[in-house]
Amino acid sequence: MATITKISAQKRPGRYNIFLDGEYAFAVDEGVLVQFALAKGQELTPDQIARIQEQDNFRHAYNIAVNYLAHQLRTRHEIWAKLEEKEVPPAYIKQVAAELTEQGYLDDHAYRDSFVRTQMVTTENGPTIIERKLREKGISPELANREAITDIFTPAEQLATMAKLIAKQRNHYRRNSAREQERKIRQHLYTKGFAGDLITQAMDAADFTPDPEEEADALAAQGAKYWRRYASKGAAVQKRKTKQMLYQKGFDLGAIDTWIAEQETEDA
Known part of the structure; x- marks a missing residue:
C-alpha cells in the first residue's frame, strides 16, 4: 500500500x-x-x-x-x-x-426540435434543407425525416415563409418580365427546400399578373441591353437576336415588336 x-x-x-x-x-x-x-x-x-x-x-x-x-x-x-x-x-x-x-444533456430528439425551430426563425430554409442539415449533424433518419420536421414547421408556417421569400425575390427580379419573375422565384423556392405542392399554393396566392408600366420598364431595360449587344452584327441580326432574347425572357411578342419598331425609328 x-x-x-x-x-x-x-x-x-x-x-x-x-x-x-x-x-x-x-x-x-x-x-x-x-x-x-x-x-x-x-x-x-x-x-x-x-x-x-x-x-x-x-x-x-x-x-x-x-x-x-x-x-x-x-x-x-x-x-x-x-x-x-x-x-x-x-x-x-x-x-x-x-x-x-x-x-438530460444529450437528447437528439430535443436537439432536432430545437434545430428546426431555430431554422424557422433565423433562415429561409424549407424542410428538405433542414432535413439534410440534421443528417449532416448525425441525427438518425428516424428522427430527421420530413414528417417529423413538418410537425414542427407546419404547412401554414411554410406558406408564410414562402410569401416573404416571394416578395423579396420579386423586388430582386423587378427588372425581369412577370413571366420570368415567376419562373425564377419558383426555382428559388425549390432550391430552398420546399415541396412542390406547397410551392404551387404559395405561387398561386401571389399575384403575378403583369403591371403594364413595370412590364414596359423592364422590357425597355432588357431590350436596350440586347440592342446594344448586337448593334455591330447588322440591322437584320440585331433585330432578330434582340427579339429572340426578349421573347425567351418572357416578354409579350406584340410588346417586343412595338419596342423594336421604336428603336428602328430612332436609329433611322
Whole structure:
C-alpha cells in the first residue's frame, strides 16, 4: 500500500497533484478528489489507485463534453466526434454519452426540435434543407425525416415563409418580365427546400399578373441591353437576336415588336 503524503493544487483550476510516499504519483480532477475523499495520510492499494485513475480519465472526457455543450446543444454524433478528436478511448466516450443522456444533456430528439425551430426563425430554409442539415449533424433518419420536421414547421408556417421569400425575390427580379419573375422565384423556392405542392399554393396566392408600366420598364431595360449587344452584327441580326432574347425572357411578342419598331425609328 502507498500513503498520500501531499495534495497540491495545480495552476489549472480544478486539478490536483497527488503525492504517494513523498513522490508525485498522478493528478486528479476535483470531482474525483471529492468522490474518493482523498486526504493526506490516506493509504491506497494498487486496485484503489487504478480505480481513481480510471475515474479521472472519465472525468477528463466528461469535462471536455460538458464544455463543448456549454456553448450550444449538440448531437450524440457531434459529442462522439469531439471526444475522438481529443483522442479519448471509445470506452470512455460511450460512458460519457450514457452519463450525459441520463442527465438530460444529450437528447437528439430535443436537439432536432430545437434545430428546426431555430431554422424557422433565423433562415429561409424549407424542410428538405433542414432535413439534410440534421443528417449532416448525425441525427438518425428516424428522427430527421420530413414528417417529423413538418410537425414542427407546419404547412401554414411554410406558406408564410414562402410569401416573404416571394416578395423579396420579386423586388430582386423587378427588372425581369412577370413571366420570368415567376419562373425564377419558383426555382428559388425549390432550391430552398420546399415541396412542390406547397410551392404551387404559395405561387398561386401571389399575384403575378403583369403591371403594364413595370412590364414596359423592364422590357425597355432588357431590350436596350440586347440592342446594344448586337448593334455591330447588322440591322437584320440585331433585330432578330434582340427579339429572340426578349421573347425567351418572357416578354409579350406584340410588346417586343412595338419596342423594336421604336428603336428602328430612332436609329433611322
